[in-house]
Amino acid sequence: MAQAKTTVxxxxxxxxxxxxxxxxxxxxxxxxxxxxxxxxxSILGSVEGDVSVRGDLTIGDGARxxxxxxxxxxxxxxxxLDGDVSASGPVRLASTARVHGDLKGSEISIEEGxxxxxxxxADFELPAALGKAR
Amino acid sequence: xxxxxxxxxxxxxxxxxxxxxxxxxxGHLEGELTVTGEVVIDATATVAADVRGRRIVVxxxxxxxxxxxxxxxxxxxxxxxxDIRAPRVxxxxxxxxxxxxxxxxxxxxxxxVKSAASAARHTTHTTPTHAAHASAPKAAPxxxxxKPKLAHVATKPAASHRGLTLAGGKAAPKPxxxxxxxxxxxxxxxxR
Amino acid sequence: MASTVIGANITIEGEVIADEDVVVQGxxxxxxxxxxxxxxxxxxxxxxxxxxxxxxxxxxxxxxxTSTDRVELQSGARVIGNVKAARITIADGxxxxxxxxxxx
Numbered sequence: 001m002a003q004a005k006t007t008v009x010x011x012x013x014x015x016x017x018x019x020x021x022x023x024x025x026x027x028x029x030x031x032x033x034x035x036x037x038x039x040x041x042s043i044l045g046s047v048e049g050d051v052s053v054r055g056d057l058t059i060g061d062g063a064r065x066x067x068x069x070x071x072x073x074x075x076x077x078x079x080x081l082d083g084d085v086s087a088s089g090p091v092r093l094a095s096t097a098r099v100h101g102d103l104k105g106s107e108i109s110i111e112e113g114x115x116x117x118x119x120x121x122a123d124f125e126l127p128a129a130l131g132k133a134r
Numbered sequence: 135x136x137x138x139x140x141x142x143x144x145x146x147x148x149x150x151x152x153x154x155x156x157x158x159x160x161g162h163l164e165g166e167l168t169v170t171g172e173v174v175i176d177a178t179a180t181v182a183a184d185v186r187g188r189r190i191v192v193x194x195x196x197x198x199x200x201x202x203x204x205x206x207x208x209x210x211x212x213x214x215x216x217d218i219r220a221p222r223v224x225x226x227x228x229x230x231x232x233x234x235x236x237x238x239x240x241x242x243x244x245x246x247v248k249s250a251a252s253a254a255r256h257t258t259h260t261t262p263t264h265a266a267h268a269s270a271p272k273a274a275p276x277x278x279x280x281k282p283k284l285a286h287v288a289t290k291p292a293a294s295h296r297g298l299t300l301a302g303g304k305a306a307p308k309p310x311x312x313x314x315x316x317x318x319x320x321x322x323x324x325x326r
Numbered sequence: 327m328a329s330t331v332i333g334a335n336i337t338i339e340g341e342v343i344a345d346e347d348v349v350v351q352g353x354x355x356x357x358x359x360x361x362x363x364x365x366x367x368x369x370x371x372x373x374x375x376x377x378x379x380x381x382x383x384x385x386x387x388x389x390x391x392t393s394t395d396r397v398e399l400q401s402g403a404r405v406i407g408n409v410k411a412a413r414i415t416i417a418d419g420x421x422x423x424x425x426x427x428x429x430x
Contacts (some may be wrong), residue, residue, distance in 0.1 A: 090227065108231070110206065112224035116237050122230040124213055129162055129180040130197045139333035142346045149340020149356060155333045165340055 022055070027062060041072070043079075056089070061096045075105065084118075157187070159194070177211050190220070192229070199233075305307050329362075334369060348378070350385070368402055381411075383420075390424075 022040040025031065029045035039057035047063045051057065057072035059065050064077035070081070074089035077097040085091055087105035095113030102119040110116055138156045141147055145161040156171035166183050167173065173187035179194035186325040188201045192212040202220035207250050210228030217234040225231060329347035332338060332400065336352040344360045350370040360378030370385035377392040386399040390398060393411035401419030410427040 054267070092227075107227050108225060109227040110223060110225040110235075112207070112222050114223075114237065116223065116235055119234050120231040122232055124230045124232070126193050126197055126213055126215055127180050130182050130195055130215075131245075137331065137333045137351060139336045139352070140329075140331045142328050142330035142344065144328065144345035144361075145330040146343045146349070147338065147340065149338045149342065151336060151338050151340075153336035153352065155335040157333075157336065161330070169336070223415075298368070 027060075057087075059097075061094070070101075175212075184216075242309075332370075344378075366403075375407075 001076075007097065022042060023037060024042045025045050025047065027044040030050045031046070033052045034052075035041065035047065036052040038054045040057070041051065041053045041062045042058040042060060043051075043065055045119055046061040048066045048093050050067045050069050051065070052069070052071040054073065056074040056076070057076045058075075059079045059081055060133045061078040065079070065081045065083060066095075067081075067083035070083055070085045072085075075085050075087045075091045076094065077099055078094040079091070079096070082100050084101040084102050085099075085103045085105065087103075089105060090107040090109070091105035092108075093099055093110040093114040093116060095111040097114040097116070099116050100118055102121065103111070104121050107123060115125075139153070140156060140158045141161045141163060144162075148164045149161070150166040151157065152166075152168050152273060154170045155215040156173070157167065158174045158176065159167075159181060160176045160205045161178070162180045164182045167181070168184075168186040170188060172189040172191070173185055175181055175185070175190070175192045175194045175196060177193040179196075179274075181194065181196045182198060182285050183196075184198045184201070185196065186201045190200050190206045191209065192200070192207070192214060193209045194211070195213045197215050199217045200219070202212065204220065205222040205224070206218055206220040207223075208214060208218075208229030208231065208295065209224045210226050212225075212229040212231075214230070215232045217232065217236075219236045219238070223235060223237045251273075329349055330342075330344050331349045331356040332342075332352045332354060332371065333393045334351040334400040337355070338353065339355045341357040342354060342359070344358075344362070346361065347363045347365070348358065349367065350372055351356075351363045351367045353371040353373075358372060358376045358378070359373050360376075362379045364381045366372055366375060366376075366381070366383040366385040366387055368384040372385070372387045373389060374387075375389045375392070376387060379393065381391065381393050381397045382396040382400065383391075383398065383403045383405060385402075386404045388406045390407045391405065391409045391411070393409075394415045395411065396413035397409055397411040398417065399405055399417060399420040399422055401417045403417075403420040403422075405420070405422045406424060408425040408427065410421075412428065414426055414428065416422055
């Protein structure tokens with residue numbers, strides 16, 4: 001007897017402050033306003049507003065985010081971002097990323113093919129042979 | 135192409151280096167490096183110079199701007215204080231940068247208004263040369279559109295402390311998304 | 327053997343200080359100071375004072391040459407400048423104009 005296959009469709013969980021679960025803003029979601037939370041956040045749609053999460057932030061391929069500040073632990077960007085990133089963890093731009101803004105994080109990597117314009121501010125010293133860095 | 139040039143580990147050069155060749159730097163270079171070939175800055179290299187080449191690969195330390203016709207790649211261990219500009223830029227985890235990075239051929243139309251705004255903001259951080267290059271030709275065509283954005287950006291410290299309501303507490307809706315679409319996607323789709 | 331190679335299409339305007347061998351195939355204008363050997367190949371142009379260990383010149387040098395060892399001017403070499411070295415060889419076909427000081 002063939003087993004009937006049941007497709008269960010869940011609405012993407014709302015962005016809840018205090019939730020440790022990963023929140024996903026689906027591709028058709030458009031938000032204008034500030035987003036904050038404790039857990040991870042994955043943006044697949046469009047967001048216009050500041051984002052501040054304690055967990056990891058992912059901006060998916062096809063997503064579009066415009067903000068003044070983006071705060072998170074680890075940040076992975078495969079979509080479009082117009083805004084500065086302030087991460088306590090690593091910041092990674094995938095090859096499909098299109099980012100305009102300054103990036104700050106424990107480590108910043110940019111895959112070849114990514115479009116980027118902005119400042120990178122890593123904390124390090126140049127060897128003594130190069131004198132004081134500007 | 136003629137035999138590659140290698141500046142050895144125990145060599146210090148304080149000079150302007152130019153030519154139609156590849157150059158590998160393992161030692162110390164102070165001055166200027168402009169070649170039409172590939173530049174490799176090895177892990178042991180210390181370079182205090184602006185570097186120009188077709189391709190640049192960095193594994194060592196650089197204090198200066200990097201400009202390439204094709205691509206710039208920073209590998210693990212690279213330390214760069216300066217601006218980085220090339221059509222394609224890759225920074226591996228462990229590659230450290232303090233400066234302005236742009237994946238565009240110099241002189242090309244900017245992908246979005248933000249780059250003009252960023253350039254204006256960066257005038258305080260970077261050398262006058264950068265501001266002159268970036269602000270002058272790039273800001274001009276977008277001047278009308280960028281003005282409200284610049285004002286917004288200028289008040290950034292205050293704005294970030296504002297609590298924004300879901301109803302949209304911002305003074306005027308930033309035409310960011312549409313402009314982004316018009317600028318970025320269109321320009322980039324064209325490039326593709 | 328580690329050495330610095332200044333390739334044929336490269337021009338260096340300034341100072342080169344090497345704690346290793348230097349092979350010049352291109353152009354140096356300024357100053358060249360090497361701890362070890364210096365080879366100026368045919369086609370190379372050195373408009374600089376050169377000092378180092380053993381030196382072999384087959385190209386063009388305009389400047390004073392000081393060696394802690396020996397200087398060899400090969401056929402085709404063109405040297406204009408004073409040479410100070412313990413030993414010097416000038417091959418047939420080498421062009422040389424300058425003083426030689428072997429009192430090192």
